[in-house]
Amino acid sequence: MSQVLLAVAVLLAGLFGAVASSQAAEPASDPCWVSLEVRPGEFEYVNICPDPDEEDGGSNGGGGGGPRCDLTEEPYNEFCLGIKACQADIPSPLDESKWPPEETMPGPDYIFTFVRCRVPGQEELYERWRWIKPYDGALPELGWQALGRLQTPAFTMSFEPAGMTYVGADTRFLIDGIGDGEIIGSVAGPLQATGTLSHVEIDPADGSPTIECRPDLRTNACEHVYLLMSHEQTSLDIDGRPGFPAQARLVYDVTFTMSGAEVDLPGVPETLESPWNGTVIPVGEIQALVQNR
Structure with a gap:
């Protein structure tokens, strides 16, 4: 009986170990996750895919006919990601040589930067490195960068x-x-x-x-x-x-x-x-x- 219990324990340990290993490896195998040096010598797995609730890449008032985000609360009054009201670091604090591979860029007009958003009904902010299409108010800052x-x-x-x-x-x-x-x-x-x-x-x-x-x-x-x-x-x-x-x-x-x-x-x-x-x-x-x- 003790041998049977030991065998079951070993089997369960191996099974849980496989699950844990699979979960740990998930970011590396998921095309939405890439490893980036977000600060000198500090690497993180970063999700570069948009959230399902985002109807466009960053308009001034959301997109489509669904709920629109509220841009009345500073500093989250720059642009919308779906129903999220957002603010972004523009120009990007991350050197372009450290951006994700170009093939992950949604379009030629996008930049990769850090975004903070207020999510309706949630106290916790949405904070993430991600691709965004610069909003109208960001163009002068990008103009200095282009200059x-x-x-x-x-x-x-x-x-x-x-x-x-x-x-x-x-x-x-x-x-x-x-x-x-x-x-x-x-x-x-x-x-x-x-x-x-x-x-x-x-x-x-x-x-x-x-x-x-x-x-x-x-x-x-x-x-x-x-x-x-x-x-x-x-x-x-x-x-x-x-x-x-x-x-x-x-x-x-x-x-x-x-x-x-x-x-x-x-x-x-x-x-x-x-x-x-x-x-x-x-x-x-x-x-x-x-x-x-």
């Missing part, structure tokens, strides 16, 4: 006559490395920023005002006349000659598009300026010999 993804090109500045220019002569500034004048950033949720070169600003560094030049300074030079020699300047060119530390920067007009259509984002800059870059310009004086006849 930050525009990279201005590394360019070089030169001048003619090469090597040294002279007081009273036309000095021509040239810029190389600006490409075709258009820069395109990577997408930030549904938004993408594009910069079109508007003009080039040049500071001759001799105390005169900044010059606004045409966008293509590879072939169309921008000219300036120096009225002072540079012999007292502390900046030196590669040959050790003192010169004016002239510099230039590129100025772009920025537009934002969503699904190919241009959008207006109040409060987000519509221009982008590159860092200054320049060259030292020695300015000498041509000595003229005057003879009486």
Whole structure:
């Protein structure tokens, strides 16, 4: 009898162990669950599938003809997930390199972030990392993120006559490395920023005002006349000659598009300026010999 009881106990232990093992492994085998590094060195299984009560991906007032969520209580007044009134971290605090695989994204306009929602009839908040489609009010914040993804090109500045220019002569500034004048950033949720070169600003560094030049300074030079020699300047060119530390920067007009259509984002800059870059310009004086006849 004792042997029978022992066998039954072993069988039950094995059965419960199998059930526990199956439950522990469930997140790893369920396509809705993925392992993510939600904080440095901290990994969690995250459910990326929407709840059954969600009728859309995040509208301002729910969807369909069923119950609509209540967006009157701050801070859960940004968008709805079904009947849940929600607030999300936008831009996402999670670097895009740590988002779930792209094939799990419900659509091209979604971002992965942390969401907090108030659920009708429940005291406990709904809090989860998940894909959401950014709501209208989130677009300016995403616009700043899209703007930050525009990279201005590394360019070089030169001048003619090469090597040294002279007081009273036309000095021509040239810029190389600006490409075709258009820069395109990577997408930030549904938004993408594009910069079109508007003009080039040049500071001759001799105390005169900044010059606004045409966008293509590879072939169309921008000219300036120096009225002072540079012999007292502390900046030196590669040959050790003192010169004016002239510099230039590129100025772009920025537009934002969503699904190919241009959008207006109040409060987000519509221009982008590159860092200054320049060259030292020695300015000498041509000595003229005057003879009486």
